[in-house]
Amino acid sequence: MKIEKTEHFLNFCCEMGRHLVQSGAEIYRVEDSITRLMHAYGYTDIEVFAIPSCIILNIMHEDHNYTKSIRIRSSAIALDKLDKLNNLCRRVCRETPDIDTCFAQLREITSAPLYSELVSYLAHGFVAVFFTLFWGGTALDAVIAFASGLAVKFANTTLGRMNTNIFFTNVCSSMLMASVPLALQYLGLNIHIDMIIIGAIMLLVPGIAITNVMRDMIAGDFLTAMSKLTEVLIISLALAIGIALPMGAARMFLGVM
Amino acid sequence: MLRFLPCLYAFIACASFCYIFQVRKPRFIFLCSLNGAISWLVYLLTDFLPVEAARYFLATIAVSALAEILARALKAPATIFLVIGIIPLVPGGGLYYTMDYLISGDFAMFTAKGLQTAAAAGAIAAGASMVTSLVRMLTWRKQAHAQS
Incomplete structure (x- = not known):
């Protein structure tokens, strides 16, 4: 027909x-x-x-x-x-x-090709490295941030494949990301945990969504703005929980500051 | 000169972000990253302002305006340049320290830092939407002229 x-x-x-x-x-x-x-x-x-x-x-x-x-x-x-x-x-x-x-x-x-997984891993690593330097981290911090960036990408890809929800994905990604510098500091490396985590968290922070919420609202798409605002809040909450858990645990049980 | 080193870092970090967000044209990657570096440059140059949110506001206005200009010049959606260019301004540090004070139980600092972060996010959102509405107002008038 x-x-x-x-x-x-x-x-x-x-x-x-x-x-x-x-x-x-x-x-x-x-x-x-x-x-x-x-x-x-x-x-x-x-x-x-x-x-x-x-x-x-x-x-x-x-x-x-x-x-x-x-x-x-x-x-x-x-x-x-x-x-x-x-x-x-x-x-x-x-x-x-x-x-x-x-x-x-x-x-x-x-059907145009996307960047390969390898490029994507490297890009995640370099974002973390240069944002760590950007916020004032040392060269050693930057090297460890590279590992944190890779951890974020690894968690995102793996959980994305398992079709989990956005909250859980972000909790896990940030937990894994924060665990890398915490573990290394526990092993005795002299690093700035805050700089590394801030550098790597830029990969997860919903900054684009924050700006888009207002742009949608100005255009009169309130339903869209509300649903994106909810997403922003959920992701922010997930990141806070995901970083607070390993950091709180490390401070309480291992005495890492 | 060392004061402006973060702009270089922002440039490279934004270039890396271009690969995550699938920007493929080399010219676009360069311009997006340049936009990111400029956003931080404006933030640094406005350090005479006493309120931090005002600096974020001005920096966002600069980035959004540049993004719209680039979009017109290259006939591409402004979102591409805005999304990447705004990343250095995103208050990731604020979010981290807010949470840090929360786990340490320092509620006075938690509230202060939390509100400061929220103000920064609000300033970014306000700046971006100001430019967008202005541009839409102007282009709408142009279209109306073309039709009449």
């Missing part, structure tokens, strides 16, 4: 929205992009609604209502993908090619 043109187009809009949300676009941009797409293809009676976990689209065309809603579960910030999707959206709006071509180009973007 031949799929109807409007439905086919609706599917494309949904997939576009899904990938935009998943690569870290603001909700404002997602709704704006889909609206522009629909206008470009001549649909005027439309409704677009998006929050980080769901997109609902409706097109009314020749007295028919075409509706589609999708649930979005995981998202990981991928800024290169976001840039390419944005460019594709502009190009499609300008040239309005047929939908199969659009789908092919979308698939090309989403």
Whole structure:
């Protein structure tokens, strides 16, 4: 059976929205992009609604209502993908090619290779190293921070594969991260635990979410802002617990300061 | 000169973050990292201000404005430059020391540090949203002109 043109187009809009949300676009941009797409293809009676976990689209065309809603579960910030999707959206709006071509180009973007695991591990390590130096750590602190950064990446990947929730993942990651310098200090190394932990915690702190919450709120997406604010608070709480547990234990039982 | 060394560290740390957040174009990686270094430079240069939150506020305004300019110039979403550039300002240290005072049971310092951290986070959020709303206001007027 031949799929109807409007439905086919609706599917494309949904997939576009899904990938935009998943690569870290603001909700404002997602709704704006889909609206522009629909206008470009001549649909005027439309409704677009998006929050980080769901997109609902409706097109009314020749007295028919075409509706589609999708649930979005995981998202990981991928800024290169976001840039390419944005460019594709502009190009499609300008040239309005047929939908199969659009789908092919979308698939090309989403199947583009990511950085390898090795690069990702190294990047986590170097973020921790240079933020430790940034906050005033010594060279020895920086070397240990590299290990802490690797620990964060290791915990995140392993737990991510097991499909655990965001709270538990962050508790475990920060616990493992804080244990590295604590253990080494217990073994007698003269290091600054605070500098190392602050350096490595930058990998986990939801700084991007904090700024996005306000940006969403200003754009009038209160539902999005609230759900992200909850995420920020949960992650912050998880980090505090994850660092407090090993540090408190080390102070009480081992006498490490 | 040593005072500005953290800017260099911020530059390299932001460049590493580009690899975590999957920025692939070399030009983007450079500009994102530069944005991060500039954010800390503004923070350092405004040390004559008595309130720390005000310094965070100004630094965020500088980063957001730069991000919007770069976005217009390179026809890319401003989020890319903002997300990376703002990272050095994120109060990770504040969060740590707040929690540190909590475990040591020093509640006076815990409250003080906690509020200071919250103020910094608030200043960053306020700065970013100020620039965004201003830019949206201006671009909306441009679009309205184009249509009429």
